[in-house]
Amino acid sequence: MKPKNTILVVDDIEMNRAILAEIFKDEYEIIEAENGAEALDLIEKYQDKIASVFLDIIMPVMGGIEAMEEINKRGFVNKIPVFFITADNSEDTMKYGYDLGVVDIIQKPINPYFVRRRIGNVIELYQARERLTHVVEIQEQEIVNKSKEIIELNYSLIETLSTAIEFRDCESGEHVHRMHDLTSFILKKLRGKMKNVDFDDETIEEIATAAIMHDVGKIAIPDAILNKPGKLTSEEYDIMKTHTVKGCEILEKIPQYSKNPIYQYAYDICRHHHERWDGKGYPDGIKGDDISIWSQVVAVADVYDALTAERVYKKAFDHDTAISMIVEGKCGVFNPKLMECIKSFEKDIKDKFYRA
Amino acid sequence: MILKELSEILNIDLATTVARFGNNEMLFVRFIKKFPNDKTYSALCEAVENKDYKAIETSAHTLKGIAANLGLSEIQSFSDNIVIAVRNEKYDDIGELFVTLKSVYQKAIDAISCLE
Numbered sequence: 001m002k003p004k005n006t007i008l009v010v011d012d013i014e015m016n017r018a019i020l021a022e023i024f025k026d027e028y029e030i031i032e033a034e035n036g037a038e039a040l041d042l043i044e045k046y047q048d049k050i051a052s053v054f055l056d057i058i059m060p061v062m063g064g065i066e067a068m069e070e071i072n073k074r075g076f077v078n079k080i081p082v083f084f085i086t087a088d089n090s091e092d093t094m095k096y097g098y099d100l101g102v103v104d105i106i107q108k109p110i111n112p113y114f115v116r117r118r119i120g121n122v123i124e125l126y127q128a129r130e131r132l133t134h135v136v137e138i139q140e141q142e143i144v145n146k147s148k149e150i151i152e153l154n155y156s157l158i159e160t161l162s163t164a165i166e167f168r169d170c171e172s173g174e175h176v177h178r179m180h181d182l183t184s185f186i187l188k189k190l191r192g193k194m195k196n197v198d199f200d201d202e203t204i205e206e207i208a209t210a211a212i213m214h215d216v217g218k219i220a221i222p223d224a225i226l227n228k229p230g231k232l233t234s235e236e237y238d239i240m241k242t243h244t245v246k247g248c249e250i251l252e253k254i255p256q257y258s259k260n261p262i263y264q265y266a267y268d269i270c271r272h273h274h275e276r277w278d279g280k281g282y283p284d285g286i287k288g289d290d291i292s293i294w295s296q297v298v299a300v301a302d303v304y305d306a307l308t309a310e311r312v313y314k315k316a317f318d319h320d321t322a323i324s325m326i327v328e329g330k331c332g333v334f335n336p337k338l339m340e341c342i343k344s345f346e347k348d349i350k351d352k353f354y355r356a
Numbered sequence: 357m358i359l360k361e362l363s364e365i366l367n368i369d370l371a372t373t374v375a376r377f378g379n380n381e382m383l384f385v386r387f388i389k390k391f392p393n394d395k396t397y398s399a400l401c402e403a404v405e406n407k408d409y410k411a412i413e414t415s416a417h418t419l420k421g422i423a424a425n426l427g428l429s430e431i432q433s434f435s436d437n438i439v440i441a442v443r444n445e446k447y448d449d450i451g452e453l454f455v456t457l458k459s460v461y462q463k464a465i466d467a468i469s470c471l472e
Contacts, residue, residue, distance in 0.1 A: 012418070013394075013396075013418065013422055014387075014390075015422060015426070016422070016425060018377075018383065018387065019376055019377055019425055022377055022378035022380060022383060023378055058414055058417050058418060086421075087417060087420050087421035087424060088417065090443075108421045108424050108425060109376060109421075109425045110425075111375075111376070112376055112378060
């Protein structure tokens with residue numbers, strides 16, 4: 001950042017300008033104006049270079065008071081220190097000047113030594129403040145970048161772990177990606193269409209990140225059950241169902257868990273992504289709106305992705321069949337309002353997510 | 357006439373005044389030589405003639421500032437008296453104050469015109 005190196009001297013009398021210019025000409029570039037109107041033009045034009053403005057009060061065309069009112073109105077007072085240089089010592093004028101944001105009032109005839117010291121100090125102060133503001137801005141940007149890095153690192157750790165767990169289930173890493181993307185896609189589509197479903201992008205990203213952890217509890221399910229090719233016995237199925245609660249137990253052990261919204265969502269999703277609208281799901285058998293909308297959406301996304309994928313025990317269903325099965329409650333009953341919305345944009349789901 | 361003589365005649369505090377011009381004596385001489393041609397005094401004369409008190413205040417004020425910078429302390433203080441008279445609405449005093457100012461002004465420009 002270049003230091004500002006220009007002083008604007010505004011006075012209708014050439015000699016007055018020359019005297020002030022003489023004091024500062026070695027250190028600063030001097031530009032001059034004969035009245036307030038000219039001064040305002042120069043301030044607009046050179047605002048990034050002007051270190052200070054010296055303003056006479058009584059001038060033709062536009063006087064210093066009027067110019068100062070304008071400088072104040074246009075928001076320059078915080079950036080550029082303005083001094084009144086005047087032979088007028090009436091208290092009202094001085095007070096009004098200070099009220100408008102004039103830094104100091106210097107009486108004519110001026111004493112060059114004092115002027116140099118007083119004005120020099122103020123200019124230095126303003127420039128130091130500007131440098132600091134600039135440093136703070138850079139640091140703020142660095143913090144923003146760092147926290148972005150942390151979020152990205154956090155996400156990639158969650159993704160890696162979730163993918164590792166899905167691999168045990170003979171799933172590809174694709175399921176994890178699709179759960180993230182489909183959850184985010186549906187939630188964005190639902191904005192304004194369902195009551196109380198109007199999340200901002202940041203929240204949706206948190207929920208979608210949480211969604212990929214929906215099956216972490218499967219790490220606690222024995223291989224013999226998790227990868228059994230045939231139908232599960234009812235005891236085996238009961239054990240399988242515990243992946244929901246086990247997932248929550250794992251999440252609870254994560255330090256800082258309670259402070260992070262992603263883990264809050266993940267906890268709820270782990271526990272409730274197998275609940276159903278009619279209360280016939282598991283593990284808690286809660287129904288209707290007792291199931292959070294994010295768990296409902298993740299449940300639909302999970303079912304859709306499972307139906308359209310090939311498994312050891314079944315072929316892949318095509319998109320239309322999968323949607324009909326979901327809407328008709330073949331995989332458990334979902335929120336009718338949610339189903340209505342899904343139907344309205346199922347074509348988009350097909351275009352974006354269906355693996356033909 | 358050299359600068360020192362001029363300063364004695366007109367009571368100019370030469371050290372302080374030249375310091376005001378960055379101790380640049382040539383710059384000071386340049387501006388004091390311009391003083392007789394400065395339009396402020398004639399503007400004041402015209403304003404007094406027209407009894408235009410706003411214009412009297414403005415030009416007397418400007419003249420005071422110029423005189424102050426040049427170290428012409430008599431012109432400075434008599435111009436100031438006129439400014440004060442206008443601000444206090446003592447308009448009847450202005451004629452007399454102006455006569456006094458006129459004489460010190462005349463003395464100053466006569467002396468300045470003899471400066472080398």
